[in-house]
Amino acid sequence: MPSSSVVPQKRASSSDSLPEKRQISIKQTPEEEASAKGYFQQHIFDDSFKDDLKTQIADSQPYRWGTIHDLIDDDLLRNVRKEIISEISFKKKETDIYKVFQSGDLANLSGMTKQDLERLPSLYKLRSAIYSQTFRDYVSYVTNCGKLSGVKTDMSINTYSKGCHLLTHDDVIGSRRVSFILYMPEPGKTWKPHYGGSLRLFDSVVPNVPRSDHYCKFTPQFNQIAFFTVQPGLSFHDVEEVRVDKQRLSIQGWFHIPQVGEDGYIPGEQERTEAKSTLQQLETKELKEYDFPKIQYNEIVSREAQELINLVGKETDYLSVMDVDYLAKFMNPSLLTPASIERLNTIFAEESVVDVHSFLSDDYLGSLKKQIKQFELNEFPEMPNSQEKVLFPWKLAVPPHKQRYCYIDGLQKQCIDNAESIAEINQLKSTELPNFELTKTVFELLKPGVADELAKARENNPSLVSVHDISMRLCELASFFKSISFKKWLMAVTGFRPIKDQILARRFRPGHDFTLASKLDTLNDDHVLEGLLEATLNLTPSTGWESGEFGGYELCMSTDEPETTETAEEGLNEDEAAIYKASEEDSVVYESQACWNKLCLMYRDPSVLKFVKYVGFNAPGSRWDINCGWVCADDEPEESG
């Protein structure tokens, strides 16, 4: 069957993700309550089992969590699985933070209708078992989390097939107290760790800042439940991408804080929890200190700035002969003619974005494409798969509830793996200016250091290559983007005068990297434009990205209002209740698959969210790019057209 192109959907509630708003409060009948205990395997109710579990949870790391094998009566859960497979249709949902198949016609099991009950009797039993007084008290006891609501239920069915994933988040929304996931992969078979789909828990550097590498990983089996207390700023977890062609079916949900009228209800408790939610914490200034790379636009040196000021309002003559000569060493010469500059400007002025294909000249590129491809196939040492393996001058973008990717920023080495050293960076050390020429030299100097090891490894695989050569080329390109000549070309094409810049060479590794949708910080400066001029030079040498199946694409969504809007929490599934909540008017305004030698130039105003989709484990390679941002002067009032 043909695969359709992935047009990712916005990450938030939308009318189609929530078919209809349903009443989610339920009340168990006494009969249901009485039979609920029988739906569980009885060994879990042994006092010693319970107490052991309670101790395990109290001692667990990185935060309080627990698991029970063989929770539900085996026949009942097998029937639940059969009902789900035969009765429920799944629909793929994809946003910046997840790709998952959700039960399309039954978004939240709390909203089961009478007809649903008839076709899904086992599922109904399961729901009543999970939310029974017996089990709620059980969970409350072993986790020591306090009372749990019996009227507010919140469960949904998801299946993760090959390529599906859910990136790092802490589940903190509204009145959630305990998160749980009941796993139902194929019964009678062992779900192996290399299938992926594990639940991974993250420790935090400080509250609200998860570490980039997971602390532990839990590989689920049929009829096993995992649960943890939802702790604002601490309970960070993700679902590792499923790597093979298997279905990891699960029911997941939350126990909520007791509601008005219920035993254990405490007025104001819910509001206090909400105030601590990640949503509200995500963008606070203090926490941004833990973001690396820092969004930091550096002033263009005054001599160059003055040169650009002198060009304002000039018709042409932006580029001197020397400029053109310099640019022609890098760029496709056809982009340097007055006619094509004018043409690019016309498109850019009209659309605010322009894709320039074959941006770099063939002469400049030489064998770079092959070189990067060969490097990916024969990387030495192996592709870094943890923070400590990313070696300077490469760095790792953190924290993982916002981003993860490798980058070169041309700045000094920084230790970012603990709160103290980060505080030192933020409060004591001055940040020097990026210098890609120097960074290139650093790579050059480091190269002989690995030569011996490389030579030894080549005895087994003569094709092995180290990262140094291509890194030097990337630095060279970053320097080119920082050149005054390029800024003049940029000014001619965009009509904007750059006054500050930030350039990064980036690599998004398969099975690891992404950026989540983020909007720009508004700059409170009357002399600069509120939007940002951005460029991404795509340098991904591998092919096979076009369908979007492996992610790695860059996408922009426009929001009506820059402010996040409050979305009704009720009825949201974990996946829907993502960290960002955008308004209903979101729409995709730009999408670009990973590719080779294409420059995307855009002027992004603050209402536009942008992200690079998580690159799947089975992707044909890494996504490589040079990412640039320029703060521009507000030289003239904006034109209306």
Place this chain on the structure above:
Amino acid sequence: MGPKRPQGFGKKAKAKKQKVDEVVEEVPVTNELTVELPAEVDSNDPVTQLEGLWLTWLKSDKDNELILNGIVHECDRLLRNCKQNGGNEDIELGASFYAIYGLSLAGLAQFNTEESETGVKEYFENAIERIENGMDKFPGEEGLILAKSQIILDRIPLEYISQMDQDSHSKDFPDVGELLEEATRLLEVGIKNAETKENYAIFNGSTILSVLDSFDDLLDIIANFGRDYNEGLDSDAEESDEEDNDGQNELSTTHPLFKVQNNDQYQMNLRDTIAKSLELARKNEQPDESVQRRYRKKLGELLLLEAEEPISIYTALEFGSDEEESGVGEEQAKKSKKAQKKAQKLVGQAIEHLTAAWDEEEPQSWVDLAEAEISMGNLFAEEGEQEKWYGLAEKKLVRANNASHGKYEEVLSNLRGTK
């Protein structure tokens, strides 16, 4: 005045998907096809353009219905406007035109499976009608004969097998065996005609490969019919912890696929056809290496498939825990030796082909070869020989594992555990 400035696209009209690709001279644009034209032809000729478009489709991921629709519309237009049909365009419609017309119509069927069975049926019937029109005008033309063969091979799974389940009865479906016979007969005739005319070019590109892919896919679908696809097969050969799931694949004798599923002849036929195509492809002045690799890969895979039976006989007799089987009588030993020899020969040939299919930029081709080497290692009881093969495989898997950042970790540790 300086250059014009934009407003920022968040402020522009909403929901308007950007169409912003800029062309720099000599540079192709996204969303626009780069149409490959056969060498030394007039690129203004509409039939040549059609051929270029078709070639582009063949080389693409074949997932864009719009391209196919475009091709069909262009065929409709050419047919209407050509002078032969009273139009005013001076177009000569050759055999390739009818082949493209038929194949593109058949190709559209796969995008219309959800409408109704009739939709698919209509597409295929129209496709065959176009081909037969061409055949009337150009009798013996290999391109048309091969096209008809491919349409039949694509039609069987899409129109018929897709409607079958485990309980289907042969009386409700056309005779799949007969259809397969017809398709293979046409394939044979087409190849023979091309050989006679020394038309080796069709073996050096996508034309034959595309028919062979359809043939291969069909045999695969038939062999795996009834198997549970919910749980995938690609990670490892996992054994069920429970004793069930066996016998899922056994069809009743009245099932429309029963006969073809139990007939090895088609696999042999496919293998021979690929071998022949490879031989003829080599007669081109400049044989395309990637095409050669694809033939070789297919041959390797088919040989490994064929080796499965003697491998399982050998393994059962040599290592079987079953008392009956492990009682090593003289007869058993003989049988085992024979199976071992046969399997070694087939796997050896497969290794030869897969070595030729090696692609320095395609780790999967390294893994394919490594797997064959592991199979070979398994066919030796002597440690030395076995170690040698496992060693060769391990080296390739280590490299592939590095290239794919850990994808073969499990396979590697299994292999190391075996050693």
